[in-house]
Amino acid sequence: xxxxxxxxxxxxxxxxxxxxxxxxxxxxxxxxxxxxxxxxxxxxxxxxxxxxxxxxxxxxxxxxxxxxxxxxxxxxxxxxxxxxxxxxxxxxxxxxxxxxxxxxxxxxxxxxxxxxxxxxxxxxxxxxxxxxxxxxxxxxxxxxxxxxxxxxxxxxxxxxxxxxxxxxxxxxxxxxxxxxxxxxxxxxxxxxxxxxxxxxxxxxxxxxxxxxxxxxxxxxxxxxxxxxxxxxxxxxxxxxxxxxxxxxxxxxxxxxxxx
Amino acid sequence: xxxxxxxxxxxxxxxxxxxxxxxxxxxxxxxxxxxxxxxxxxxxxxxxxxxxxxxxxxxxxxxxxxxxxxxxxxxxxxxxxxxxxxxxxxxxxxxxxxxxxxxxxxxxxxxxxxxxxxxxxxxxxxxxxxxxxxxxxxxxxxxxxxxxxxxxxxxxxxxxxxxxxxxxxxxxxxxxxxxxxxxxxxxxxxxxxxxxxxxxxxxxxxxxxxxxxxxxxxxxxxxxxxxxxxxxxxxxxxxxxxxxxxxxxxxxxxxxxxxxxxxxxxxxxxxxxxxxxxxxxxxxxxxxxxxxxxxxxxxxxxxxxxxxxxxxxxxxxxxxxxxxxxxxxxxxxxxxxxxxxxxxxxxxxxxxxxxxxxxxxxxxxxxxxxxxxxxxxxxxxxxxxxxxxxxxxxxxxxxxxxxxxxxxxxxxxxxxxxx
Numbered sequence: 001x002x003x004x005x006x007x008x009x010x011x012x013x014x015x016x017x018x019x020x021x022x023x024x025x026x027x028x029x030x031x032x033x034x035x036x037x038x039x040x041x042x043x044x045x046x047x048x049x050x051x052x053x054x055x056x057x058x059x060x061x062x063x064x065x066x067x068x069x070x071x072x073x074x075x076x077x078x079x080x081x082x083x084x085x086x087x088x089x090x091x092x093x094x095x096x097x098x099x100x101x102x103x104x105x106x107x108x109x110x111x112x113x114x115x116x117x118x119x120x121x122x123x124x125x126x127x128x129x130x131x132x133x134x135x136x137x138x139x140x141x142x143x144x145x146x147x148x149x150x151x152x153x154x155x156x157x158x159x160x161x162x163x164x165x166x167x168x169x170x171x172x173x174x175x176x177x178x179x180x181x182x183x184x185x186x187x188x189x190x191x192x193x194x195x196x197x198x199x200x201x202x203x204x205x206x207x208x209x210x211x212x213x214x215x216x217x218x219x220x221x222x223x224x225x226x227x228x229x230x231x232x233x234x235x236x237x238x239x240x241x242x243x244x245x246x247x248x249x250x251x252x253x254x255x256x257x258x259x
Numbered sequence: 260x261x262x263x264x265x266x267x268x269x270x271x272x273x274x275x276x277x278x279x280x281x282x283x284x285x286x287x288x289x290x291x292x293x294x295x296x297x298x299x300x301x302x303x304x305x306x307x308x309x310x311x312x313x314x315x316x317x318x319x320x321x322x323x324x325x326x327x328x329x330x331x332x333x334x335x336x337x338x339x340x341x342x343x344x345x346x347x348x349x350x351x352x353x354x355x356x357x358x359x360x361x362x363x364x365x366x367x368x369x370x371x372x373x374x375x376x377x378x379x380x381x382x383x384x385x386x387x388x389x390x391x392x393x394x395x396x397x398x399x400x401x402x403x404x405x406x407x408x409x410x411x412x413x414x415x416x417x418x419x420x421x422x423x424x425x426x427x428x429x430x431x432x433x434x435x436x437x438x439x440x441x442x443x444x445x446x447x448x449x450x451x452x453x454x455x456x457x458x459x460x461x462x463x464x465x466x467x468x469x470x471x472x473x474x475x476x477x478x479x480x481x482x483x484x485x486x487x488x489x490x491x492x493x494x495x496x497x498x499x500x501x502x503x504x505x506x507x508x509x510x511x512x513x514x515x516x517x518x519x520x521x522x523x524x525x526x527x528x529x530x531x532x533x534x535x536x537x538x539x540x541x542x543x544x545x546x547x548x549x550x551x552x553x554x555x556x557x558x559x560x561x562x563x564x565x566x567x568x569x570x571x572x573x574x575x576x577x578x579x580x581x582x583x584x585x586x587x588x589x590x591x592x593x594x595x596x597x598x599x600x601x602x603x604x605x606x607x608x609x610x611x612x613x614x615x616x617x618x619x620x621x622x623x624x625x626x627x628x629x630x631x632x633x634x635x636x637x638x639x640x641x642x643x644x645x646x647x648x649x650x651x652x653x654x655x656x657x658x659x660x661x662x663x664x665x666x667x668x669x670x671x672x673x674x675x676x677x678x
Contacts, residue, residue, distance in 0.1 A: 039520065059550065067337045136532075143523060144531035179541065218533075222340070222347040229348070230519025237515060241508040248501045255295065255493060 029147050029177065030154040032209060036216055039231060042224050043217055048079035050196055051214025054207055056089075057194050059138065062130060062185075064118040067139035068218055071112040078217055079222035086112060093117040131171045133184035142212070142219035149216045151177065156208040159187040278507040281453055286403055287473070292492035293499050294479035296657045300370040302506030304469075309507055310360040311465060315324045315458050317353040320577050325405065328446040332407035333533040344425065351522040357399050358525045359514050361548035362394060368576075373600055375588030376478040380579040384471040389577045391464045396549065398457035403546060408530030415442045420476070421556075424563040441536065482589025483653055488582050491657040541676035542617065549609050550614030555633070557618040558626040568630065573638045584645025592651040 051075065055065070070090035073081045081089070090110040095117060098105035110117060120126035126133050136144075145151045154177040163176035168182065173182045185198045189207045195201050217223070265286040267273045270296070276282040326335040328675055339346035355548035368388070377385035399632050400418060404411045419436050422427040438445025476487055485491045493499070517525065529540045545553050555572050568593060590597040606629050613626040 025666075067341060068335070072341075140531045144528055148528070224574040226347065226519055226522075230515065233515050233519065234512065237508060237512050241505065241512065244501065244505045244508055248505050251497050251501050255498075 006015055029150040030157060031150055032153045032212060033212070034216070036148060036213070036223055039227065041227055043077070044213060045080055046198060046200075047210045047213045048217055049081065050198065050200060050207075051210040051212075051217075052079050052081075053196065054189075054194055054211040055138070055214055057231070059211065060116075061119055062135040063138045064120070064126075064135075065116040065138050065218060066118060067137075068116045070110060070114055070116070072221060075221070076111075077255070078221060080212070083112075090114060131184060135185070138215060138218060140219045142215045144219075149212045152215055153208050153212045155183075156189055156211070157205065260491040265329050275570070277364075280287070287431075289494065290488075291473060292476065292488035293495050294477055294485050294657060295493045295498070296479050296481065296492060297499070297502075298480055299502075299506055300366065300373075302503050303367040303370065305503035306507055306510050307360070307367060308465065309459065309510075310356060310363055311461060314353065314356050314360060315462070317349050317356065318455075320349050320355055322455065325451075327405070327448050329407060329447050329534070332405060332447060336406045340419060344369055348518070351518045355514065355517045355522060355525065356546065357402060358517070358546070359510070360395065361399070363510070364395065365548070368392070369604060372603070373590045374478055374480060375482055375583070375585075377580050378583065379473045380578065380614040381472075381478060384468060385580060386577050387468045387471060389573070390604060391461055391468060394457050394461050394464070398454055398461065399546065399548070401454040401457070403530075404447065404450045405454060406530060407447065407534045409532045409534055409540050410527045410530040410543070412442060412534035412536065414542055414545055415446065417543055419446075421503035421562075421566050424566045426563070444538075445552075445639065453520060476573060478588060480589060480591060480658065481590070481654060481657060482587065485654070485657060489656075503521045521638055544615055547611065547615070553609035553615075554614035554626045555630045557614075558623065558630040570628075572633060575634065579637065579641075583641045585641075585650070586645070586648045587653070593644075593648055594651065595648045599640055599644065603633070606632050626641070 035042060035047075055063075070086055071090065073079055074083050074086040077240055089113055093108045093114075094107050095114050097108050100106055121128065123134055123183040142149050142152060147154070156173060158175045158177035159176055160176055162168055166174070168174060171184060173183050173186055174181055189204050189211075191204050192202050193207065194202050201207060222228075263281050267276045267282050272282055321339065322336065324339045324346065326332060336350070339350050341347075343349075343411065371385065371388070400414070404415045419433055419442065422436060423433045425432060434440060436446070437443065438449060476485065476492075479485060488494075527544065527546075544550070552569050552572060554563045556569040559568045585593060585596065587593055590600055608635065609629045613622045613629065616622040618626065
């Protein structure tokens, strides 16, 4: 048993080490109170739905979401809009399809199976429209930044007037959590920037929380399934480990030697 | 290899076994006499075999859905994560599996260092092990390139560029490796091919590694030669099988924790940004298991010398059976070596830490001292220690922990044969 303890110490030591290595480069981020953290972490359904509303009304004019399809919005573990709601959402967008039998491309309303419509034709077009900066695709954004959801949450609430002595160019804003502090995105969220359909008061903090939750889901749509299965797997492994431990004790008791 | 001749019970078994002695092999594997005092550090051989099989099985499954093309690779990984049934599970097992594989291999290597398992007559096992380790690093590096994220792309650029340090032909070699004038689609497709190939080479070497092990048999915590089979040994099945199974389950618990609850903690966030040759990430860092070597590489100011230092840091291990001049295997009976061993462990951990930090100021200084110490340990301390160290007396056997009063295993052997 002493050796098992030693092994676990080593593992914990290495794990702590890796946490620290990853944490070393971060400023003190604001820590959101996330429902999706922890062993049983789940998304807050209402927050995801509000988050989608913010994405659609605020972010989507510049940021693409190219790995998501409209059908994902109704899938289990996500915002879980009803199929009718998602069909209506999809139908409000137009996609180019074709060629048809006449060899022509045509425009039709989007369907459940279509990917989210992109705000710009290509990266160059998005840069041209945004003063040279490319608004990153949001599909995996919450995993693509060190600090993850906390970083996005902090960034959204991190807009400040620049400290004295720092002059910013036109179209550049000061954000204390941004790498280098200069950001090309204007402060996206202000109180009551959207009117929530469920009546929640749209404070800046509330909106930041909702959109961050939504982005965490788009980055990790299988998070709930993962947590659920993980718990079962770990319980199963613990029971099996205990059984095997006692079998081992029994077998080794045949000879005069300790395990 | 067993002392008794194995004869299958059934007539068909005998007929088959005379033509292909698979049953003899099976009998050998289950009867294989194993020292009964092996501790849990010895269970990592089995754990590593498990890791290799897991990586091959999940890897094959991923390869059915992955597209090795610079324009499609990143998207195909997202497709696996979102649309393939349990694709997220398979990919997270595979990506965390590489970390678990290295965690286990480092424990396995350091166990060998502590108990002197690399010494005569086990030099070939050790050298095959070093080759496996080198291939593992190559496989892991190329695997990390496949998702075609920012760290994939820039990691590949940095590491392949190391070859340009070779005088005269370096630049041509790099172009040849890339299949072009930068890391691009030809690089990705060849890395995918090699990443698919290497695990099977590793599997072949693992078989040789185990074969070579079964000739002299396992070393043990006391490090003395064991008469096989005897009171000092137990048959592999069921004693070692059940113990390995228990240890494997404990290992799987840690593994499952990473896969299900923090699958991305060991990776780098930048690798979820699609590769972009026009944008260089702020810090280019390799995966955690390569950090000590990265620190050694960067601690030498000259590029060519840095590459040589990095390669030597691994190759010096292959010469270890001859650098360690002590006849005593186990550190249990080597009070001085035991201390230097732990200093080496800390030294390597420090190298890993500074490997993740920017190479400047204090970090660089620490990296240089730690690099120097790493080589001093193997090239100076170990050879000298064998002559200078006063070792403790070895027991005669595992079952009879009577001190023989001899500090040389060959004398102990002679003494043993007198009985």
